[in-house]
Amino acid sequence: SVTRFNATFAQVRENFVELFRKLFGGGKADIVLLNPEDVLESGIEIIARPPGKEPCSISLLSGGEKTMTAVALLMAVFRSKPSPYCILDEVDAALDEANNQRFNSLVQEFVKDSQFIIISHSKRTMSAADVLYGVTMQEPGVSKKISVRFSDVHNINLDDPAALA
Amino acid sequence: SVTRFNATFAQVRENFVELFRKLFGGGKADIVLLNPEDVLESGIEIIARPPGKEPCSISLLSGGEKTMTAVALLMAVFRSKPSPYCILDEVDAALDEANNQRFNSLVQEFVKDSQFIIISHSKRTMSAADVLYGVTMQEPGVSKKISVRFSDVHNINLDDPAALA
Amino acid sequence: MQIKKLELFGFKSFADRTEFVFDRGVTCIVGPNGCGKSNVVDAVKWILGEQSAKSLRGQEMLDVVFNGSANRHPLGFAEATLTFDNTSRRLPLDQAEVAVTRRLYRSGESEYMINRQSCRLKDIREMMMDTGAGLNAYSLVEQGRVEVLLQSNPQERRAVFEEAA
Amino acid sequence: MQIKKLELFGFKSFADRTEFVFDRGVTCIVGPNGCGKSNVVDAVKWILGEQSAKSLRGQEMLDVVFNGSANRHPLGFAEATLTFDNTSRRLPLDQAEVAVTRRLYRSGESEYMINRQSCRLKDIREMMMDTGAGLNAYSLVEQGRVEVLLQSNPQERRAVFEEAA
Numbered sequence: 177s178v179t180r181f182n183a184t185f186a187q188v189r190e191n192f193v194e195l196f197r198k199l200f201g202g203g204k205a206d207i208v209l210l211n212p213e214d215v216l217e218s219g220i221e222i223i224a225r226p227p228g229k230e231p232c233s234i235s236l237l238s239g240g241e242k243t244m245t246a247v248a249l250l251m252a253v254f255r256s257k258p259s260p261y262c263i264l265d266e267v268d269a270a271l272d273e274a275n276n277q278r279f280n281s282l283v284q285e286f287v288k289d290s291q292f293i294i295i296s297h298s299k300r301t302m303s304a305a306d307v308l309y310g311v312t313m314q315e316p317g318v319s320k321k322i323s324v325r326f327s328d329v330h331n332i333n334l335d336d337p338a339a340l341a
Numbered sequence: 342s343v344t345r346f347n348a349t350f351a352q353v354r355e356n357f358v359e360l361f362r363k364l365f366g367g368g369k370a371d372i373v374l375l376n377p378e379d380v381l382e383s384g385i386e387i388i389a390r391p392p393g394k395e396p397c398s399i400s401l402l403s404g405g406e407k408t409m410t411a412v413a414l415l416m417a418v419f420r421s422k423p424s425p426y427c428i429l430d431e432v433d434a435a436l437d438e439a440n441n442q443r444f445n446s447l448v449q450e451f452v453k454d455s456q457f458i459i460i461s462h463s464k465r466t467m468s469a470a471d472v473l474y475g476v477t478m479q480e481p482g483v484s485k486k487i488s489v490r491f492s493d494v495h496n497i498n499l500d501d502p503a504a505l506a
Numbered sequence: 507m508q509i510k511k512l513e514l515f516g517f518k519s520f521a522d523r524t525e526f527v528f529d530r531g532v533t534c535i536v537g538p539n540g541c542g543k544s545n546v547v548d549a550v551k552w553i554l555g556e557q558s559a560k561s562l563r564g565q566e567m568l569d570v571v572f573n574g575s576a577n578r579h580p581l582g583f584a585e586a587t588l589t590f591d592n593t594s595r596r597l598p599l600d601q602a603e604v605a606v607t608r609r610l611y612r613s614g615e616s617e618y619m620i621n622r623q624s625c626r627l628k629d630i631r632e633m634m635m636d637t638g639a640g641l642n643a644y645s646l647v648e649q650g651r652v653e654v655l656l657q658s659n660p661q662e663r664r665a666v667f668e669e670a671a
Numbered sequence: 672m673q674i675k676k677l678e679l680f681g682f683k684s685f686a687d688r689t690e691f692v693f694d695r696g697v698t699c700i701v702g703p704n705g706c707g708k709s710n711v712v713d714a715v716k717w718i719l720g721e722q723s724a725k726s727l728r729g730q731e732m733l734d735v736v737f738n739g740s741a742n743r744h745p746l747g748f749a750e751a752t753l754t755f756d757n758t759s760r761r762l763p764l765d766q767a768e769v770a771v772t773r774r775l776y777r778s779g780e781s782e783y784m785i786n787r788q789s790c791r792l793k794d795i796r797e798m799m800m801d802t803g804a805g806l807n808a809y810s811l812v813e814q815g816r817v818e819v820l821l822q823s824n825p826q827e828r829r830a831v832f833e834e835a836a
């Protein structure tokens with residue numbers, strides 16, 4: 177219905193504006209209905225301006241900036257209708273160390289209401305987790321679950337199948 | 342012409358088979374003309390089987406395996422007709438540490454004939470380079486070139502704009 | 507309604523019965539390229555009713571059945587079970603735990619179960635529909651897909667908002 | 672025919688005249704998300720004759736002109752120069768160095784130069800065509816695009832082979 181869509185849209189928009197500023201340490205973002213008269217059919221436009229930069233189309237943003245903007249929008253939707261769990265597969269691939277840290281801090285704000293299952297190659301993301309599961313293929317072609325300790329994260333090369341054996 | 346395409350195809354195929362085995366430490370790969378009678382119009386199929394695994398469509402390969410397969414094919418074409426330079430923007434984003442190392446070792450085999458300009462967030466890739474250039478935005482919105490020493494790679498957080506200032 | 511457990515047996519690279527127990531908070535899954543981490547994400551989608559083989563990186567649905575390795579024969583079926591904590595009774599069953607099972611045989615035949623009671627796929631999808639925990643666009647982000655919200659056209663983006671409304 | 676130098680002035684985030692000197696071997700460009708690394712790659716494509724604004728992540732070609740920042744006004748034009756080592760005389764000019772310059776004014780007017788001689792864009796593209804160093808698909812891989820060879824349909828893949836043939 178129109179009322180419910182408008183209510184959701186307003187809430188997601190408010191969350192997005194706040195989460196973007198949190199992830200970017202400033203700047204400005206918005207989501208806009210392209211066709212405000214036709215709420216039930218209108219497409220949605222995204223505006224994102226990192227701090228200190230001029231507004232430009234989101235296509236010009238860098239790889240890492242696009243990931244951070246997408247995460248802000250995703251979590252904005254999530255916050256308006258929380259799912260009991262959230263599964264993220266290598267969403268931090270394009271992030272530098274500083275943004276990786278901001279991303280992981282943001283996840284912490286949602287942990288109270290939702291369970292997160294995150295796949296990552298980043299040691300920083302691993303260190304921020306509560307539990308680590310390792311998956312390895314000691315026998316070629318066959319996946320096996322192993323337990324990984326937090327002390328392993330920095331001591332061994334987690335990506336080396338031999339190390340995890 | 343048909344002869345020239347066939348010659349190139351055969352050479353790229355031979356390179357691809359070899360480079361795939363080198364990057365994966367084994368396994369089997371091939372490129373196939375879908376329509377051998379119609380060489381000038383035929384599409385090209387890629388077959389890739391990492392070591393120890395059963396052959397399957399390349400769509401089922403993991404993110405890192407797809408990157409390694411694509412790099413093998415790209416360098417196979419490159420070897421048959423070397424370009425004087427090769428510019429790679431964060432191609433190692435999906436690679437674990439072990440594959441990152443194999444990727445960088447492979448680049449070393451092509452360095453004799455071609456110049457490489459590689460953009461990366463990976464410390465391992467940075468350490469394998471001959472020269473490092475830093476780009477930073479001390480003044481918001483304005484890019485600036487700075488020199489980065491190899492000792493910086495492990496000592497400071499290269500992704501922290503403040504650290505590079 | 508958090509995930510308590512995920513069991514895989516014959517699903518993609520998980521030839522052996524493998525169980526992942528999940529707790530509140532953040533669980534991080536780690537391991538080398540190609541070892542099976544994203545296959546775990548595919549299993550969750552599959553159990554929740556994903557019908558597009560392409561969305562599971564396959565050419566056809568039978569691609570999810572373990573198809574052998576250097577030392578193993580292909581298996582005759584793929585099975586995966588997702589167990590939810592239902593103390594909140596968010597799922598319309600008067601049980602503290604709800605286990606959803608999906609099985610696919612090489613013959614192409616499928617079986618579905620809720621708490622070991624045989625059911626149809628549509629029963630699973632309908633049960634998940636109002637919980638915010640089904641196959642929606644914002645509680646599961648596949649590898650390489652985080653920027654999809656930014657890239658997609660305004661109409662596709664709208665679909666995500668509608669799921670949250 | 673390697674790249675000796677790349678100069679940017681008013682190109683995207685490079686508001687100030689910036690020069691990158693490149694040597695043989697591997698040069699790695701590093702820095703935080705959004706600082707301008709991929710913009711350097713865009714500049715090389717642009718100088719070599721890229722005419723698709725979309726391929727440079729813009730909506731229109733004027734998007735490559737520095738459009739201001741917190742402390743700066745937009746600039747009136749974008750300029751970039753790529754200088755090649757031509758001791759091999761691989762480029763059809765009897766000069767040891769060949770500098771290719773492209774400039775775009777806010778009015779929409781463009782200027783092109785080869786060794787400071789005014790020319791047309793098509794002269795630049797034709798000069799680069801047989802060298803294997805032009806805008807081909809295998810000597811420049813943009814961010815997020817390494818897997819394109821695997822994803823593209825068989826006919827698109829063929830185009831890459833034809834460029835190498």
Ligand SMILES: Nc1ncnc2c1ncn2[C@@H]1O[C@H](COP(=O)(O)OP(=O)(O)OP(=O)(O)O)[C@@H](O)[C@H]1O
Nearest residue numbers: 403404405518539540541542543544545571572573
């Ligand atoms: N039906 C199947 N039977 C056996 N192996 C399979 C099957 N389907 C997929 N695989 C294998 O699973 C592997 C991919 O696993 P997955 O995508 O989970 O890796 P990953 O751990 O996510 O790696 P990355 O870090 O590179 O993303 C492939 O090598 C593929 O061959």
Ligand SMILES: Nc1ncnc2c1ncn2[C@@H]1O[C@H](COP(=O)(O)OP(=O)(O)OP(=O)(O)O)[C@@H](O)[C@H]1O
Nearest residue numbers: 238239240683704705706707708709710736737738
């Ligand atoms: N015409 C322009 N004027 C000013 N700034 C611009 C212009 N075009 C692009 N930019 C800015 O350049 C930035 C993107 O730079 P770039 O893509 O090179 O980053 P990057 O260093 O590759 O980052 P990442 O590591 O995230 O990939 C964006 O923040 C964008 O606002």
Ligand SMILES: [Mg+2]
Nearest residue numbers: 403404544649
């Ligand atoms: Mg994966």
Ligand SMILES: [Mg+2]
Nearest residue numbers: 238239709814
């Ligand atoms: Mg970039």
